[in-house]
Amino acid sequence: KQEVTQIPAALSVPEGENLVLNCSFTDSAIYNLQWFRQDPGKGLTSLLLIQSSQREQTSGRLNASLDKSSGRSTLYIAASQPGDSATYLCALKTSYDKVIFGPGTSLSVIP
Amino acid sequence: DADVTQTPRNRITKTGKRIMLECSQTKGHDRMYWYRQDPGLGLRLIYYSFDVKDINKGEISDGYSVSRQAQAKFSLSLESAIPNQTALYFCATSDLRGAGDTQYFGPGTRLTVL
Numbered sequence: 001k002q003e004v005t006q007i008p009a010a011l012s013v014p015e016g017e018n019l020v021l022n023c024s025f026t027d028s029a030i031y032n033l034q035w036f037r038q039d040p041g042k043g044l045t046s047l048l049l050i051q052s053s054q055r056e057q058t059s060g061r062l063n064a065s066l067d068k069s070s071g072r073s074t075l076y077i078a079a080s081q082p083g084d085s086a087t088y089l090c091a092l093k094t095s096y097d098k099v100i101f102g103p104g105t106s107l108s109v110i111p
Numbered sequence: 112d113a114d115v116t117q118t119p120r121n122r123i124t125k126t127g128k129r130i131m132l133e134c135s136q137t138k139g140h141d142r143m144y145w146y147r148q149d150p151g152l153g154l155r156l157i158y159y160s161f162d163v164k165d166i167n168k169g170e171i172s173d174g175y176s177v178s179r180q181a182q183a184k185f186s187l188s189l190e191s192a193i194p195n196q197t198a199l200y201f202c203a204t205s206d207l208r209g210a211g212d213t214q215y216f217g218p219g220t221r222l223t224v225l
Contacts, residue, residue: 032212043115043201044154044216089153093212097161098170099144101154 002027002094006102013080014110021075021105023090028068031093035064035075037086038104044089047075080109114138115217117202123223130189132220134202142205143185144214145169145177147198154201160185192224 003026013019023033032051036044048057048064050073056065063076073090089104115136124130134143145157146169156169158177166177174196176188189196202217 034214036216041219043218044203044214046213046215049213091154091214097159097167099156099159099214101146103151103153 117217140204140206
């Protein structure tokens with residue numbers, strides 16, 4: 001059974017710092033992996049999607065990588081800003097069209 | 112205007128009542144999903160639909176039913192609500208032909224069952 005974990009559960013960093021959020025999964029048979037941010041009481045906003053055949057995707061200050069062999073994806077945020085404070089979730093789609101979310105990492109960027 | 116809308120945004124109801132949550136989208140996507148989010152448990156898939164004639168159970172479908180009335184509309188029903196169905200419910204859409212099946216979420220419905 002596919003399981004998705006995210007460590008740490010919470011992270012607090014000073015503004016301007018570069019940071020890495022981790023997502024681990026147990027079964028490498030995935031179709032794609034997507035990173036989202038969720039602001040308190042709000043819906044999810046898609047940040048990046050990596051297809052199974054890709055190794056990384058970049059959007060602005062964000063870079064997501066995927067290593068299926070080790071069961072890991074990372075989300076790198078450069079030069080963090082207070083507006084980056086949110087919960088970040090990874091979600092992977094299995095080859096059977098099931099979507100499984102991780103529990104999320106709550107990020108606080110301190111001005 | 113939002114691409115994925117959900118109504119109502121908040122609902123408080125009593126045990127045993129029938130509740131319907133509605134989702135509409137203007138993205139033209141074929142695929143639609145219903146999730147619930149609980150603290151500490153993350154998002155879990157309830158039902159999904161890949162087109163108007165296709166309905167599939169997700170991870171936690173017991174106690175729920177869905178209807179895909181049109182490509183743009185996907186509703187979730189709780190036939191007899193119970194307190195442990197108190198949660199934040201999200202609708203999402205995706206399209207394989209577009210951004211590789213990227214999921215787009217609605218703003219959520221906060222449901223409280225007393």
